[in-house]
Amino acid sequence: MNNDFYAVIGNPISHSKSPRIHSLFARQTGEAVEYTAIQAPLDDFAATVRDFFRQGGQGLNVTVPFKEQAWSLAERRTPEAEKAGAANTLFVDANGLLTADNTDGKGLVTDLTRNHQVALHGRRILVLGAGGAVRGVLGPLIAAQPAAITLANRTVSKAQALADLFRADAGEVELSACGFEAPNEAFDVIINGTSASLQGDLPPLSPNVIGADTVVYDMMYSLTTTTFNQWALDQGATRVLDGLGMLVEQAAESFRIWRGIRPETAAVMDELRND
Ligand code: ATR
Numbered sequence: 001m002n003n004d005f006y007a008v009i010g011n012p013i014s015h016s017k018s019p020r021i022h023s024l025f026a027r028q029t030g031e032a033v034e035y036t037a038i039q040a041p042l043d044d045f046a047a048t049v050r051d052f053f054r055q056g057g058q059g060l061n062v063t064v065p066f067k068e069q070a071w072s073l074a075e076r077r078t079p080e081a082e083k084a085g086a087a088n089t090l091f092v093d094a095n096g097l098l099t100a101d102n103t104d105g106k107g108l109v110t111d112l113t114r115n116h117q118v119a120l121h122g123r124r125i126l127v128l129g130a131g132g133a134v135r136g137v138l139g140p141l142i143a144a145q146p147a148a149i150t151l152a153n154r155t156v157s158k159a160q161a162l163a164d165l166f167r168a169d170a171g172e173v174e175l176s177a178c179g180f181e182a183p184n185e186a187f188d189v190i191i192n193g194t195s196a197s198l199q200g201d202l203p204p205l206s207p208n209v210i211g212a213d214t215v216v217y218d219m220m221y222s223l224t225t226t227t228f229n230q231w232a233l234d235q236g237a238t239r240v241l242d243g244l245g246m247l248v249e250q251a252a253e254s255f256r257i258w259r260g261i262r263p264e265t266a267a268v269m270d271e272l273r274n275d
Helices: 018-029 045-054 067-073 079-084 104-115 132-143 156-170 227-234 244-259 266-274
Strands: 004-010 033-039 059-062 089-092 098-101 124-128 148-152 174-178 189-192 215-218 239-241
Touching: 004 018, 004 045, 018 033, 018 244, 018 266, 045 067, 059 067, 059 244, 067 098, 067 132, 079 098, 079 104, 079 132, 089 244, 104 132, 104 215, 104 244, 124 132, 132 148, 132 156, 148 156, 156 174, 215 227, 227 239, 244 266
Parallel strands: 004 033, 004 059, 124 148, 124 189, 148 174, 189 215, 215 239
Antiparallel strands: 059 089, 089 098
16 A cells, blocks of 8 residues: 655754654554655745645645745635634645644643643633744633633733734633733743743743642753743742643644544653653
């Protein structure tokens, strides 16, 4: 049997764990899937995508810096992708339309609630950042029905704009925006969606946001404790989680969209931690 072809597309791409994750999924499920990494030229994303599908490719994951372009390029978007303003999953649907989906938010919520048994319903969540990464996860976070989501960002106007964008979807969820210095009491869950640590920076938060039971989640991952999680530990946090689980869960969701079968993720996460 011939394999079906999939890939992750980004720039740079050599660091991506997606080929490893999807090859583990393929082995586990017995699906005839081959998954590679494609570095698209920064000024030629659209042509690279079209070539991939013209040559028989079945599906793409999209990563930095092309998620917004993938969203624009698509002829059809799922509701999740529509609201996220960015796509991490592309495929051609039964009608031949290039379709965009976004599985990042589902990946985050699945990792928190299923893998780590962190309840979100009725809880108070502090989300740091207001860029594409945060926009991509807000829909599924709201759908988990926390009591409140506070969006804190360096540029307060961007947090405000994001809160306004999701206000209509928020329902009972209290959605507010502020700067990093404003929050001054303990949250149940804190999610870091800034890219501050890439510059070795920390958002200037009050230590009071960390309570004895606060769960801290950094959407970044690294082999050692992330800069943000180390800060949280230094303030007395006892549960800090990184984004490896989110990465594996968003991949599993893409695999399900493409193949109709959802891989088991726990064993794959163990393998990646041991790589
Ligand atoms: P991404 O796709 O990773 O979300 P982005 O859209 O550029 O990338 O957003 C980056 C986020 O990290 C923003 O919230 C940004 O804050 P601003 O909106 O004020 O730019 C935040 N960020 C980046 N560098 C930061 C730093 N050094 N300190 C604090 N926040 C930072």
